[in-house]
Structure formats: C-alpha cells, structure tokens
Amino acid sequence: MTVEAQSVLVPHGADAAAIAALSWVMFAGAAIIALGVLAFAIAAYRGGPGLRKKLSDDRFILTWGAIVPTAILTTLLTYGLTLTGARVMPAAADELKVEISGEQWWWRVRYPATEQSSAFTTANEIRIPVGRQVEIKLSSADVIHSFWVPNLAGKVDMIPGTVNHIRLTATKAGIFRGQCAEYCGGAHALMAFHAQALEPAEFSEWLIDQQQPGIAPVTAQQRQGSETFLLGGCGACHTIRGTQAQGTVGPDLTHVGSRIALVAGMLPNDAKSFSEWIANNQHIKPNNRMPPFRIFPPAELAALGIYLDSLK
Numbered sequence: 001m002t003v004e005a006q007s008v009l010v011p012h013g014a015d016a017a018a019i020a021a022l023s024w025v026m027f028a029g030a031a032i033i034a035l036g037v038l039a040f041a042i043a044a045y046r047g048g049p050g051l052r053k054k055l056s057d058d059r060f061i062l063t064w065g066a067i068v069p070t071a072i073l074t075t076l077l078t079y080g081l082t083l084t085g086a087r088v089m090p091a092a093a094d095e096l097k098v099e100i101s102g103e104q105w106w107w108r109v110r111y112p113a114t115e116q117s118s119a120f121t122t123a124n125e126i127r128i129p130v131g132r133q134v135e136i137k138l139s140s141a142d143v144i145h146s147f148w149v150p151n152l153a154g155k156v157d158m159i160p161g162t163v164n165h166i167r168l169t170a171t172k173a174g175i176f177r178g179q180c181a182e183y184c185g186g187a188h189a190l191m192a193f194h195a196q197a198l199e200p201a202e203f204s205e206w207l208i209d210q211q212q213p214g215i216a217p218v219t220a221q222q223r224q225g226s227e228t229f230l231l232g233g234c235g236a237c238h239t240i241r242g243t244q245a246q247g248t249v250g251p252d253l254t255h256v257g258s259r260i261a262l263v264a265g266m267l268p269n270d271a272k273s274f275s276e277w278i279a280n281n282q283h284i285k286p287n288n289r290m291p292p293f294r295i296f297p298p299a300e301l302a303a304l305g306i307y308l309d310s311l312k
C-alpha cells in the first residue's frame, strides 16, 4: 500500500484545496508586494532628488502606506471568509461522524453508532468514503494535541476539556499521512496516523468487518499467542472484542492486524514489529505508557506477534 506524499501543496480534499488556493493567492500577493516595496526602496536610495522628493510626499505615503494596504487586507479578509471559510465550515446532511481523542502518543478513534452500523473503536487511523463529508469531533485525554492531514484539510487543536470539530471530504481514494501538529511531550514527533479514503462500497465492507469481534486463533502459534496475551495481562489495557481482554487504557486491538501501520505510524504492520514493540517499546517510543515486556521467552514473544498480526 503506497502512502501519498504528505503535502499541503497536493490537496486531495475539498477543504485542503480551498486552503491551498488561498495560500497561493497570499503567496503571489505577498511576492508582488515585496517586489514593489523593494522597488520603492531602491528608488529612495538610488533615485535623483526629484524622485526622492516625490517618494516623501504626504499624499504618496498616505496612498501606499495606508490606503493600498487597507484595501489589500480587506479584499484578502473577504476572500478568506467567503470563499475559504464558507467552504470549510458548513455541515452536509449525510456527513459521516468520527470521534478522535489525542493521547500521549497515539490516536483513539471511535465510530459512533448509526442506523446502518453499531459503534466501534479503533486506533491510529481513520477510513472514510471518497466524496462524502466527514465531521470529526476532536478531543484530548491529556495535553493539547493537533489533528492534521495536510492533503485533506487544515489543522485543528485537540484540547483537554473541550470538543473541537473539523470537516473534511476526500476527493480521491488513497492513503494520506497525518501527524500531531502541536508539541505534546517527548514523543510528539512519533505521533502520526493514516487517513484512508475508500470507494463507498469498499468503505461499507470495512465498516462491516470492523464491527465483528476479533478473529479466533486458528494455528498452533496463533493459539499460543492468544494464550500468552490473555495470561500475560495484556487485557488490562487492551481490548480484543470477543475475548476477556477488555482494557481501555491503550489502543483497541480487535482488528489491529488489518491496520495500515503500527505504533501511530511508526512501524510496519507485521508479526515481527509486534514482537519488537512488546519487548522494546520504551526504546521505540520513550516514556509511552506501556511498560516493556521482556518477560516472554523468544518463542512466546514470536507467537504473540503472530497472533496479533492475525487479527485482521
């Protein structure tokens, strides 16, 4: 699965496109104004006495120092509010609702119940249908984080004790990288996620899959891994629906094997990465809330990784 280059300059969302257009208008305007100021400065420095007198004339200063900047800034404000602001704000009737909570240093994602589907929780990724507006409720469990998928929309802070909203609409199928855009502690730079825009039919399938309980282990190694998971106390912090593991401190792992990446975008999603994370997580993401589990013998650790990877 290829992830699109994370860039504000390559919008694949209606809101990101409006913001990118505004940015280009501002960039072009600022470039023209900067060149104008430079021309005036050169004229004032190098020009003859006649030109310099003109440049220091009251009317010239009033025009170029007050009237023109006021006109430009008023136009820009009107443009920003009407064209960009108005496009980014309004709610569509059939918008999909998602709730995301920022946590040090991962993303708790909840899809609330709708007429078609029951509620479920996932982590570190959102999947959305192409062409349909999504409203995301943003909150935080600890410190201020900021939700940002540059290819799809602008960024909005996630603030403890309040709920902010962001709306986005993907105009193209693909996987887009997002990241926390507000310094939130030591591992802030290790707090990424993915937003995958799927064709509506594929999205409906994904919704159905996500509502199922975790897949029961089939092979001997998967069974061993499942046993290790439950006996090792992993369920105190993690949920795998359909098992006794019902903890909610850490990410829900019911379908963790189907996710685009592990550890908030830091590791590829494979059995080896799971084992690596379980034993060395404090090295991979210092001070995260999961203790390093070095208690498992290598065979058990490998089985645990294989079991978690099987939770598609």
Ligand code: CUA
Pocket (backbone or CB within 6 Å): 102, 103, 105, 144, 145, 146, 180, 181, 182, 183, 184, 185, 188, 189, 191
């Ligand atoms: Cu969360 Cu920076």
